[in-house]
Amino acid sequence: MKKLRHRHLLLLLVCCLLLGGSVGAQPGFMNTQKFLKANSMWALGDKTGLNFNVSPPATFTSALTPATGGMNIPGLLYVLGNDPLYGTSSVADRQGQMLFYTDGVSVYNANNLVMPNGAGLKGGNPGELSVLIGNSTLQSTCVVPFPKDTNRYYVFVLNAKEDELNIMPDPLTYSIVDMRLDNNKGNIVTGSKNLVLDTNALSGAMIAVQGSNCDVWLLVHEYGNPVFKAYHITEDGLDPNPVLSTTGNQLQGPAVCNIACSLLGTPLGPTFSTLDNMAAYGTRTTMSVAPNGRLLSVANFVPFCLTGITYGVSGVLLCKFDPATGVVSDGIVVDENLQTASVAFSPDNSKLYMVHNSVYDSLGNGTAVGFPIIQDMDSVTISPYAYYQLLQYDVSSYNATTITGTKTIIDDNVKTSEFSTLRLYNDKIYVNNDPGAFTRGGDPTGSSVWLGVIDKPDAPGLGCAYNPKVIPLPDKLFYTFPNQVVFAPDPDTTGNNYKDTLVCSAHLNGAFPEGVVLTAASGFDSCLWDDGSRNPVRSITGPGKYWVINFDRCHSRTDTFIVRHIDISFDLKDVVSCYDDSVKIDVNIPDPGSYGYQWSTGATEGSTYVKGSDPVWVKLTKESCEASDTAKVHVYNFKQDLGENKVFCMNDEISFILNANIPQGAPGVAVRWSTGDTDPSIRVTDTGTYTVVVRSEFCSGAGSMNVSRELCECYAVVPNAFTPNSDGLNDVFQPVVQGGCLLAGGSLRIFNRYGQLIYNGDDILKGWDGMHNGKTADVGTYFYELSFEAGTHHKKHYYKGSLSLVK
Structure with missing residues (x-):
């Protein structure tokens, strides 16, 4: 018998649990001791520095001096004169x-001396009014240690194009410092100085960002x-x-700077009258990276404008960064009205923090008052302080409207300069709070330069605990903090990642399925399995413990697979x-209580009842494994109904056919009659009980019929005398009825010669015993009436006559 059944083999590899820990895992790179120590000495401008190895940070003396050129107005401002030093870098x-x-x-070097080959780098913005103002690129330098090398460092120098008057040669160069040179005090390697990396015009933003594979990315912006x-x-x-990424609004360049005039005119004179048409000089741009290395921000500031020229407001650009590929994407602008x-x-x-030029907001037309407002160079008007706002934005939504x-x-009253920077270090954000950048000595509270600190920058709002x-x-005269030194991640090893791997199969009677493979982690260069094989894909033949070490040049990871096998086999x-x-249908499987059941009938137990010929299926589940099977319901009618028993009259002929019920389509059907016949039909010609049994492999049915004879009609003889003398002979008057005759509805009445009824009975076979009124009736002649139905045909009989009672 052909069965309709659905089976399937399910190979399910479920790695559902990581039980292990990490060995040498890297925290956020800004919190590593390596990063904190390398960035603990901040060399600032004007021979000033900060040592963060002590608490609170202490000052130290550096060799850095402000840029020179132009003219200095003592006690009031440094303008066209000793310009603050921007864009320093220092490494410890x-x-x-x-x-x-x-x-x-x-x-x-550490002795505050120029390294023997350390002079003559291409910083200082020589093309940007250098006769008047020195280096003004806020992130003009960046130091990056060589990956996997503790002695050598890249020193990148950026000369930004910050306005239309600026024509920069070799915008991006680098040199290599080897600390083993000059008796371990360090020197620039001969032949590795001022190497040109980029000749295209770049903005003033340059930072290093840690990659994800023991590498570093140096980011600049066109x-x-x-x-x-x-x-x-x-x-x-x-x-x-470089990897090129186009994203976000342009935050610097001619669209923002909007140079409207040139420096044509007579040489500078005492009245400065020829500068009346001078426009804004140079935008200032910086870039920052979030501690997770996956968010970038670009800030832009147009420092000042002279008569009739307003600030260019451009907001802050926020972007996503992929440390694996170097791709910058999804740029959005945070608050288009920002000047920072x-x-x-x-x-x-x-959170994102910034110092915003609030004067732009208050005046509405963008007129700068943080820098000198020069209405007439013969009569200089100078704002005594620069006032700004320290702002916080929540960028977790990464939606420009929401962030704004x-x-x-x-x-709301931060006293600082336009170009002062913020820097995150050791979970705090430091703010250069310098109101005297243009009005030295004008702060009545004492020192004009303070280090402000945001003590809890993760906290929202005023909970961030800012102290100015x-x-x-x-x-001293400085605006910016040094650029941060970023190391490539150290090689790390992640071990003991235990993966509970479940292999599921169905209908294999416990055998481990073929074709089961374990796969090493992706993203690595190579791997090594416990059996010595190096193919990323490994075939296995049974449950057990398997491990693989995944390698690349920066990472290694050990994964241990605990392979279990569940085979759900049932028929x-x-x-x-x-x-x-x-009919009941069961799932026959060991330990049936450990499975879940789902039948097509809706039942959820190990068995169900079905009726009809529709196929029935069941799905069994155990943990994450499942198996199903389908069975057909074959419906046959093996009931044997030979009919009612038959009765023939005594003299009738017996002859008829009995037929067995043979179910249509039933296989292997066998018939056996009680007569010994095996044909589906037999002829009956005699009385008796006839039985048939119809069998197959799965079913049987039986039936029977009884054939008999009976007196359909019968007769009765009525005697004409009797002798009720108790001698046992003819003592009762009763009719003599044919043996075996079926009687019904009988009545016997006796009358005397006077017509009086002396006996009335309904049992004609009992008859009259001659008694009347308790004694034997007198000898004489009597009359009777006898009626009854006789035979299976119930023929009615009626007799009357006289009888003699004789003693």
């Missing part, structure tokens, strides 16, 4: 001892185009071909309904 060793620092022009350039630094060297030169992320990556709506003013005056600094057999009624 793993104990926090200074190694070297740079201003983009020279590289100084001037005039919304294009990021990511230079890849690996242990194999510096790739001169620097931003900083909170340690948890959710989270704006919180932390401090935490550390007093010498009354849902076809069922037969022998009498076209409900």
Whole structure:
């Protein structure tokens, strides 16, 4: 008998639990001791520095001096004169001892001396009014240690194009410092100085961002185009071909700077009258990275404008960064009305802080008062202080409108300069709170330079605990903090990742299925299995413990697979309904209580009842494994009904056919009659009981019929005398009825010669015993009436006559 059954083999590899921990896992790179120590010595401008190896940070003396040129108005402002020093970088060793620092022009060793080959770097913006103002690129330098090398460092120097008057040669160059040179005080390697990396116009933003594979990305931004350039630094060297990413609104360039005039005119004179038409000079741009290395921000500031020229407001650009590929994407603008030169992320990556030129908001037309307002160079009007707002934004939504709506003013009266920067270090954000950048000595509270601190930058709103005056600094001229030093991640090993791997199969009777494979983790260069094989895909033949080590040049990871096997094997057999009624179907499987059941009938137990010929299926589940099977219900009617028993009259002929019921389509049917016949039909010619049994492999049915004879009609003889003398002979008057005759409805009445009824009975076979009124009746003649039905045909008989009672 053909069965309709659905089976399937399910190979399910479920890695459902990581039980292990990490060995040497990297925290957020800004919180590693390696990063904190390397960035613990901040070389600032005007021979000033900060040592963060002690608490509170202490000042130290550096060799850095402000840029020179132009004219200095003592006691009031540094303008066209000793310009603050921007864009420094400094790096310390793993104990926090200074190694070297740079201003983009020279590289100084820990003894504050220019390295023997350390002078003559291409910093200082020589094309941008250098006769008047010195280096003004806020992130003009960046130091990146060689990956997997504790002695060598890249020193990148950026000369930004910050206005239309600026024509920059070799915008991006680099040199290589080897700390083993000059008796371990360090020097620039001969032949590795001022190497040109990019000749295209760039903005003033340059930072290093940690990659995800023991590498570092150096990020810069084109001037005039919304294009990021990511230079890849690996242990194999510096790739001169950057990854290009176009995203976000352009935040610097001619669209913002809007140069409207030139410096044509007579040479500078005492009245400065020829500068009446001078427009804004140079935008200031910086870039920041979140501690997770996956968010970037670009800030832009147009520093000042002269008569009739207003600020260019451009907001802050927020982008996503992929440390694996160097791609910058999904740029959005945070609050288009922002004027800020620097931003900083909170340690948890959710907040963005900045110092905003609030004067733009208050005047509405963007007129700058933070810098001198020069209406007439013969009569200089100078704002005594620069007032700004310290703002906080929640960027966790990464939606421009939502972010703008989270704006919180932390401090509405920050006294600082337009170009002062913020920097995250050791879970705090430091603010250069310098109101005297243009009005030295004008702060009545004492020192004009303070280090402000946001103590809890992860907290929303005023809970961030900003204190504008935490550390007093010498009354020195500087605007920006040094660029941060970013290391490539150290090689790390993640071990003991136990993966509970469940292999499911169905209907294999416990055998482990073929074709089961384990796969090493993706994203690695190679792997090694416990059996010595190196193919990423490994076939296995049974349950057990298997491990693989995954490698690349930066990471290794051990995965241990605990392989278990569950085979759900059962045979849902076809069922037969022998009498076209409900039939029970069972799942025969060991330990049936450990499975879940779902039948097509809706039942959820190990068995169900079905009726009809529709196929029935069941699905069994155990943990994450499942198996199903389908059975057909064969419906046959094996009922044998030979009919009612037959009765023939005594003299009638017996002859008829009995037929067995043979179910249509039933296989292997056998018939056997009680007569010994095996044909489906027999002829009956005699009395008796006839039985038939019809059998098959699955069903049987039986039936029977009784054939008999009977007296259909019969007769009665009535005597004409009797002798009720108790001699046992003819003592009762009764009719003599044919033996075996069926009697019904009888009546016997006796009358005397006077017509009186002396006996009335309904049992004619009992008869009259001659008694009347308790004694034997007199001898004489009597009369009787006898009626009854006789035979199976119930023929009515009626007799009357006389009888004699004789003694």
